[in-house]
Amino acid sequence: MKAIQITTPGKIDVVTLPTPTPLDHEVLLRITYVGFCGSDLNTFLGKNQMALMPVIPGHEIGAIIEKTGPKVPSFLQPGMTVTVNPYTNCGKCASCRNGRVNACEHNETLGVQRNGAMKEYITIPWEKVIPASRIPTRDCALIEPMSVGFHAVSRAQVTDNDIVMVIGCGMVGMGAMIRSALRGATVIAVDLDDYKLGLAKEMGATYTINSHTENVHQRVEQITNGLGVDVVIEAVGSPSTYIMAVDEVGFTGRVVCIGYSKSDVSFHTKLFVQKELDIRGSRNALPSDFRAVIHYLEQQRHSIEPFISQVVKPEDAFEAMKQWVDNPGKFFRILVKFN
16 A cells, blocks of 8 residues: 655655554544644654654544444444544553543554554554544544644633633634634634634634734734633743733633643743733643544534645655745645645
8 A cells, every 4th residue: 555654854755665454452444534734744854753754744633434343333434434532541640540531641643652653554452543534534633633722722711701712723723713713702813824813713713913023912902801811721832922922811811731841931920920810731632632632523603625735646745844844834735635
């Protein structure tokens, strides 16, 4: 079978591998679409310290069940459209014991710490297979990144009384905006790119702020009558956006951090205490977040066509990644189409 492999930083090859056979508790999936995400881009650039190298990337999956092992429950049947929960959980660490398996201390994500799904077939434990029969397989490849944003909104305990500022209008940030708006919150989208801010408006943001051309603090003061926002969801991962989050959240507000900053961040910690802030991390997603995204996509509230920047064949993946490197702000998702 055909597979895509990041062999060394800056190099992608199409390789041939044997087609796997499912074990008793596994499902064989025929892959149709897989998304390149930010972690794949960082692996390609040699900046992802967590990544196995060489690695088959890919954990944003749209697939069809090809075959099931003899001990797979009968609700999973060949021909079903599915996506995949791409994280592992050990069942023994503190996170797992507390029921927050998305934050397992020993998690290995497909395409990062272990080989991923950018190949024609993959075997997956049946527990990680998520049916999505009413969604096209192409769109299933958007479920995982959106679920990460949905999970951050749950971590923030967003309600319809809240003003929520989402910093970063990538796929994960869009997921956070959509979920916040679905919960009835007033959403402020912050980004450097006017196109992405326009799309954020279409997806439910009430206000947009271009942090390159506008004074973020002044705009937040105007929108909130000087109170600051109730919730900030940081979906960029830079020192400046982390500091912005703490500065712009109101007293007794909640800050939820999704992005990983690649360098140290210096805070005036006085604000943590003075504002009595709740500062929370948000990692990956829970099965309930996947289900919420599937429900949202089934309702077809918005067109998701703008989220799909390119669909390419495996042989064109290298060129597509080079284009993303050259224009990082212009891409949401590059999907690789198999079969």
